[in-house]
Amino acid sequence: xxxxxxxPLARLTQVDVRFGRNHVIQNIxxxxxxxxxxTLIGPNGAGKTTLxxxxxxxxxxxxxxxxxxxxxxxxxxxQKLHIDQTFPLSVERFLRTARNDDPAALEQALTDxxxxxxxxxxxxxxxxxxxxxxxxxxALLQQPNLLVLDEPVQGVDINGQIELYKLISRIRxxxxxxxxxxxxxxxxxxxSTDHVICMNRHVCCSGHPxxxxxxxxxxxxxxxxxAENLALYSHHHNHRHNAHGxxxxxxxxxxxxx
Amino acid sequence: xxxxxxxALIGGLGVAIIAGPLGSFVVWRRMAYFGDTLAxxxxxxxxxxxxxxxxxxxxxxxxxVLLALLLVALQRQRLVATDTLLGIMAHSTLSLGLVAIxxxxxxxxxxxxxxxxxxxxxxxxxxxxIFGGGALVLVLLWRLWDGLLAITINEELAQVEGVPVxxxxxxxxxxxxxxxxxxxxxxxxxxxxxxxxxPAASARKLSRTPEQMALLAALLGCLAVAGGLAASxxxxxxxxxxxxxxxxxxxxxxxxxxxxRLGISxx
Numbered sequence: 416x417x418x419x420x421x422x423p424l425a426r427l428t429q430v431d432v433r434f435g436r437n438h439v440i441q442n443i444x445x446x447x448x449x450x451x452x453x454t455l456i457g458p459n460g461a462g463k464t465t466l467x468x469x470x471x472x473x474x475x476x477x478x479x480x481x482x483x484x485x486x487x488x489x490x491x492x493x494q495k496l497h498i499d500q501t502f503p504l505s506v507e508r509f510l511r512t513a514r515n516d517d518p519a520a521l522e523q524a525l526t527d528x529x530x531x532x533x534x535x536x537x538x539x540x541x542x543x544x545x546x547x548x549x550x551x552x553x554a555l556l557q558q559p560n561l562l563v564l565d566e567p568v569q570g571v572d573i574n575g576q577i578e579l580y581k582l583i584s585r586i587r588x589x590x591x592x593x594x595x596x597x598x599x600x601x602x603x604x605x606x607s608t609d610h611v612i613c614m615n616r617h618v619c620c621s622g623h624p625x626x627x628x629x630x631x632x633x634x635x636x637x638x639x640x641x642a643e644n645l646a647l648y649s650h651h652h653n654h655r656h657n658a659h660g661x662x663x664x665x666x667x668x669x670x671x672x673x
Numbered sequence: 674x675x676x677x678x679x680x681a682l683i684g685g686l687g688v689a690i691i692a693g694p695l696g697s698f699v700v701w702r703r704m705a706y707f708g709d710t711l712a713x714x715x716x717x718x719x720x721x722x723x724x725x726x727x728x729x730x731x732x733x734x735x736x737x738v739l740l741a742l743l744l745v746a747l748q749r750q751r752l753v754a755t756d757t758l759l760g761i762m763a764h765s766t767l768s769l770g771l772v773a774i775x776x777x778x779x780x781x782x783x784x785x786x787x788x789x790x791x792x793x794x795x796x797x798x799x800x801x802x803i804f805g806g807g808a809l810v811l812v813l814l815w816r817l818w819d820g821l822l823a824i825t826i827n828e829e830l831a832q833v834e835g836v837p838v839x840x841x842x843x844x845x846x847x848x849x850x851x852x853x854x855x856x857x858x859x860x861x862x863x864x865x866x867x868x869x870x871x872p873a874a875s876a877r878k879l880s881r882t883p884e885q886m887a888l889l890a891a892l893l894g895c896l897a898v899a900g901g902l903a904a905s906x907x908x909x910x911x912x913x914x915x916x917x918x919x920x921x922x923x924x925x926x927x928x929x930x931x932x933x934r935l936g937i938s939x940x
Contacts (some may be wrong), residue, residue: 469832490834498826502701503880512823512836537881557834 422449422559424487425470426592432465432605439465440615443479447561452587454540454608456601456635461615463597467565468629470595487561490554490592494565496546504538506530506549515556524552524563527589528582535604543570545580560627563588564596568603582606601637678906680795685898685916688856688868691810693891695852695884696869697791698845699878701825705870706756708765712845712853714740716770719787724773730854732800737850738743740766740908745843767862789914790861803855810848817841822883855856857894859898860913871920872897878927893923 425447432439440462445469446572449451455657469481471491498504510521525531528549541549554562557653567583568576584607587594598604603613605624608639612621613633616637627633699708699904715733723730740762743892747758774782786794814821823831832838856865878887901916 468829471829473829473832474903489833491830493827493830496827496830499701499703500826501874501877503882503886504826505881508882509826512819512826514819514823514836553830623723 423447424449424484426480426482427466427469427476428480428482430466430469430476430481432462432469432474433477438616440469441613443614443618445621447593447595448579449560450591451589451610452584452596452608453610453612454599454601454604455595455612455614456599456604457614462564463614465554466614467595467597470562471563484560488557488559490557490559490562492547492550492554492562492564494569494597496550498538500539504532506536506538506541509538509549510556513556513559520556520558521552525549525557527555527586528552540636544572544575545573546580546665548582551579551582551586553589559590560592562592562594562596564594566597566599568598573603576603580604581618583607599629601633624657678794678902680797680800681912682866682899683741684795684800684803685859686895687800687807688852688859689872689898690891691807691852692856692868693872693876693889693894694814695810695845695848696866696873696885696894697820697887697890698825699849699866699869700873701938702845702876704849704864706759706763708733708849708853708866708869710766711737711757712857712862713739713763713866714766714770715853715857715862716787717773718770718776718854719782720773721771723777723782730799731825733854733857734850734919736766738847741846741850745846746760747835786861787857788863789911790859790864790916794858799858806851806855810851813844813848817844819843856938859920860916862936864913864917867920868897869916871917873935875920875924875927876896878930894920897923 423446426442427445430443431441443466444482447454455466457463465474469476471489472481472483498509506525507521510524522531525534528548528551530545530552533549535546538546538549542565547569551564551567554564562583564583568579569580580603583594583596586592596604596608598608601624605628608624610621611624611627613619613627613630613636615636619632619636620627622630699705714736718736719729721736722729725732744758744762747753748755753761759808771784774780774784775836783791785791785792795892804892820831820836823834823836824838824841828838853865854871860868872894873886873890875893876886880886881913897920898916900919900922902912904910904915904919905912
């Protein structure tokens with residue numbers, strides 16, 4: 416797979432997106448590569464999801480160019496999937512609407528994400544982590560060259576998050592596809608990402624995770640003191656978030672490494 | 674059995690069969706108010722049909738489709754929320770229809786028949802319309818089923834996966850317009866949505882797959898039509914409302930049954 420590295424799958428050049436007079440993203444250039452995991456981080460309202468939607472072709476930029484490799488197959492995992500309770504749907508039936516009728520591929524995809532036992536379950540009874548795995552399986556069913564994951568660990572507890580990131584790395588290793596994902600915090604995603612783009616409407620800084628975590632603009636945005644803490648996957652958050660993203664009280668289990 | 678009752682029964686069953694699967698989509702996609710709005714615009718279609726002297730069914734389908742397209746266009750502006758917009762359109766088109774019909778001088782229109790349905794109004798020609806339109810709807814549903822399910826799950830996901838989302842959404846609206854034109858004489862303009870959503874909602878209780886729900890909704894709709902027409906025949910109650918009341922009874926019975934204990938749990 417290493418010989419496929421640096422083969423570009425998609426390229427954005429000086430992309431702007433405006434809604435009315437409001438600049439949602441401004442002058443963003445980036446390249447996505449085969450076998451490479453690119454992570455977008457930034458605060459709420461930074462335009463991360465908008466940028467992802469540009470890559471997916473769901474919105475056309477107001478300015479700039481978007482190039483995709485001809486024949487590029489994208490597997491997309493949306494941030495949240497609300498399926499109305501009135502819609503009776505098993506995991507299997509859900510996956511079978513994904514334009515790939517091959518039952519063997521379906522089982523393979525579910526096995527790859529470690530969710531084969533969910534096959535006949537109702538989609539409405541899944542936990543947050545299970546639902547994320549099923550969505551990932553659906554993305555894999557597209558036989559993607561590029562996986563696009565919008566906050567893949569949303570609503571998953573901390574252990575589940577670490578596992579999911581490991582899973583994403585493993586999928587990248589096995590399939591050699593490129594990955595673009597959005598994440599809220601860098602420290603968990605560090606070990607499983609090759610390239611980080613830190614953005615707040617524009618690109619603040621980008622590069623290897625270690626590089627980015629010491630960049631002044633990154634520290635200013637996230638207030639993380641120093642790279643050595645990041646390397647140990649713990650840093651000084653003054654708050655935590657619950658499954659809904661709300662801030663909860665400072666917890667005593669905040670690990671300090673001084 | 675008199676001919677007109679037979680026609681009503683056959684026509685009603687035809688409508689119930691297509692209303693089952695389409696009504697399921699209306700329920701899944703939360704389009705009940707949308708269906709209501711389209712149905713209300715049917716009266717305007719009737720008035721236009723008289724005015725232009727064209728086939729009324731065709732006029733109704735055309736006005737429903739035009740309204741659906743107008744709604745899609747108007748939803749792009751963001752000053753008025755969709756449900757407000759639907760409310761405005763539903764009542765305005767109904768009122769416009771009533772006003773237009775009142776202004777037609779040489780035509781006497783039995784308004785109640787259009788608003789609440791009329792058994793006696795079903796002719797063999799209507800049956801051709803119902804079954805011709807119905808067959809078209811079923812064939813299209815059959816062909817587009819997986820795509821329609823995909824856009825019901827999530828439109829953006831479907832679009833990324835290469836499903837022609839805009840076209841399918843438009844087709845679904847068109848199909849609903851055809852059903853409204855077909856159902857108009859059976860249950861009437863004001864009650865059409867109930868024939869779409871009540872059997873589908875009842876079917877949900879017993880279904881584990883979308884296909885089961887669509888088929889069961891068709892079956893429950895047929896039962897409601899048969900029961901409603903029987904009640905209308907024996908007790909001389911209005912046909913359309915009797916069909917809706919029968920559908921309601923089915924719904925209430927199904928939802929008060931402790932189905933989980935019978936080993937049937939909805940998926």
